[in-house]
Amino acid sequence: MTRTTVSRTIPLAGRQVRVENIKASVCADCGETYLDGPSLLKIESKLLKQPVLAKT
Numbered sequence: 369m370t371r372t373t374v375s376r377t378i379p380l381a382g383r384q385v386r387v388e389n390i391k392a393s394v395c396a397d398c399g400e401t402y403l404d405g406p407s408l409l410k411i412e413s414k415l416l417k418q419p420v421l422a423k424t
């Protein structure tokens with residue numbers, strides 16, 4: 369496994385939210401990218417901060 373950083377575009381409430389610099393592991397055999405737990409949490413916390421979700 370090689371460490372790298374990736375970007376993901378995630379659909380949220382009808383918008384596309386770009387999350388960059390996510391730490392990930394790349395499989396040396398098949399080239400597939402795996403996100404670990406902390407990376408998934410980072411994505412989640414970024415999504416939760418989106419103004420679209422900040423309903424008053």
Ligand SMILES: [Zn+2]
Nearest residue numbers: 395397398400
């Ligand atoms: Zn693989």
